[in-house]
Amino acid sequence: xxxxIADRSSSLSEDDNAVERALIRASQWQPDVPIADGLxxxxxxxxxxxxxxxxxxxxxxxxxxxxxxxTVVAVAYLxxxxxxxxxxxxxxxxxxxxxxxxxxxxxxxxxxxxxxRMAEATEAPPVRVTSAGxxxxxxxxxxxxxxxxRRTASLPAAxxxxxxxxxxxxxxxxxxxxxxxxxxxxDANGEYDVIPAVxxxxxxxxxxxxxxxxxxELDVMPVRHAMEEYDD
Amino acid sequence: xVTTCLNEPTDDALIESARQGDSGCFGxxxxxxxxxxxxxxxxxxxxxxxxxxxxxxxxxxxxxxxRYRADAPFGAWLSxxxxxxxxxxxxxxxxxxxxxxxxxxxxxxxxxxAEELAMGRHTQRQIRRAVADLPERERVPIWLxxxxxxxxxxxxxLSGEPEATLRxxxxxxxxxxxxxxxxxxxxxxxxxGGGLREADRCRI
Numbered sequence: 001x002x003x004x005i006a007d008r009s010s011s012l013s014e015d016d017n018a019v020e021r022a023l024i025r026a027s028q029w030q031p032d033v034p035i036a037d038g039l040x041x042x043x044x045x046x047x048x049x050x051x052x053x054x055x056x057x058x059x060x061x062x063x064x065x066x067x068x069x070x071t072v073v074a075v076a077y078l079x080x081x082x083x084x085x086x087x088x089x090x091x092x093x094x095x096x097x098x099x100x101x102x103x104x105x106x107x108x109x110x111x112x113x114x115x116x117r118m119a120e121a122t123e124a125p126p127v128r129v130t131s132a133g134x135x136x137x138x139x140x141x142x143x144x145x146x147x148x149x150r151r152t153a154s155l156p157a158a159x160x161x162x163x164x165x166x167x168x169x170x171x172x173x174x175x176x177x178x179x180x181x182x183x184x185x186x187d188a189n190g191e192y193d194v195i196p197a198v199x200x201x202x203x204x205x206x207x208x209x210x211x212x213x214x215x216x217e218l219d220v221m222p223v224r225h226a227m228e229e230y231d232d
Numbered sequence: 233x234v235t236t237c238l239n240e241p242t243d244d245a246l247i248e249s250a251r252q253g254d255s256g257c258f259g260x261x262x263x264x265x266x267x268x269x270x271x272x273x274x275x276x277x278x279x280x281x282x283x284x285x286x287x288x289x290x291x292x293x294x295x296x297x298x299r300y301r302a303d304a305p306f307g308a309w310l311s312x313x314x315x316x317x318x319x320x321x322x323x324x325x326x327x328x329x330x331x332x333x334x335x336x337x338x339x340x341x342x343x344x345x346a347e348e349l350a351m352g353r354h355t356q357r358q359i360r361r362a363v364a365d366l367p368e369r370e371r372v373p374i375w376l377x378x379x380x381x382x383x384x385x386x387x388x389x390l391s392g393e394p395e396a397t398l399r400x401x402x403x404x405x406x407x408x409x410x411x412x413x414x415x416x417x418x419x420x421x422x423x424x425g426g427g428l429r430e431a432d433r434c435r436i
Binding site for chain 2: 015016018019022023024026027028031032034035036040042043045047
């Protein structure tokens with residue numbers, strides 16, 4: 001116990017010294033019964049065995065359910081991909097195509113100041129859609145259209161006299177790029193405009209590939225009014 | 233995994249093998265330090281409870297092996313884990329004894345001086361239990377220093393704290409022990425297994 005003397009603080013009181021002496025005597029205590037042979041090694045082995053068994057069970061669960069999960073995902077994906085705009089037109093919830101089709105689109109010089117060009121249609125009637133820096137509103141809008149979209153379609157075509165839905169034709173892939181967008185288009189009166197717009201597209205339609213130029217007709221509401229109409 | 237530890241390897245070699253997933257080597261390491269572990273476990277419990285504490289301690293150590301720093305003695309590290317496991321056992325046991333304490337207190341006799349009490353084996357064990365009941369910051373340095381023989385410098389390396397801090401904690405722990413043991417009664421401790429006043433228990 002020499003180390004105790006060496007480590008002992010000189011500032012110990014008499015009471016502390018008494019306790020310390022009691023501790024030194026208590027340090028000599030030995031158990032009555034020895035520890036069972038191999039007790040600790042068995043505990044470690046059992047623990048590791050349990051962990052390995054748990055790992056095997058987890059693997060079996062994955063193997064058992066993985067094919068089912070993959071099948072569900074594949075079916076859902078195919079269902080989404082097979083849903084064409086034409087098929088959607090037959091759905092009573094889709095906004096009808098009774099509006100004006102877009103005639104032509106402006107080039108870059110005609111639409112200065114746009115944040116960036118995301119897409120350009122090559123097939124007439126083309127429409128250019130550019131991002132409106134709408135990341136924030138985009139999330140809100142995606143949440144909005146994630147609701148049952150029948151509700152959206154059930155809105156009156158013109159909620160107020162100054163708010164009008166207009167139908168534009170855009171490349172299908174645009175619908176997969178953004179649902180809140182700047183839409184540059186010329187309407188049936190020949191007037192060109194670039195408007196921030198909410199594309200009235202159910203999420204199921206947002207599956208266009210980037211090279212898919214097939215025109216899709218969309219009802220478009222100016223975003224300013226859309227926000228007023230759609231906000232709860 | 234097949235154990236690759238043969239021919240009396242050092243603690244460091246066993247630790248390294250255990251870290252690489254050889255649980256057999258860790259089992260050998262624990263058996264090598266079994267006396268140290270057992271003395272701690274048997275200080276606070278008997279029979280199957282002591283077995284449980286010892287086994288709980290080595291499993292905790294195995295799971296924490298990646299955090300062991302080789303600059304401190306492995307025995308000290310293992311002791312710290314075991315003392316904490318013993319403390320946890322004492323806490324759970326204390327909860328089961330709360331009711332009986334009041335009865336024991338009524339029959340308590342006169343207090344005895346701590347040094348006078350540290351005479352018999354039973355008393356020695358009660359003092360070890362009292363240390364196991366201390367808060368961790370005082371419990372670990374006192375146990376490792378007085379019961380397991382590690383120097384303050386070694387404990388400082390284990391805890392990563394200055395030696396002066398540890399000495400201060402030891403002094404604080406001694407004072408706390410002194411207060412606990414000054415109210416200790418040799419007959420009550422036989423029945424409740426603790427030997428500490430109720431008020432002292434409540435602080436733990």
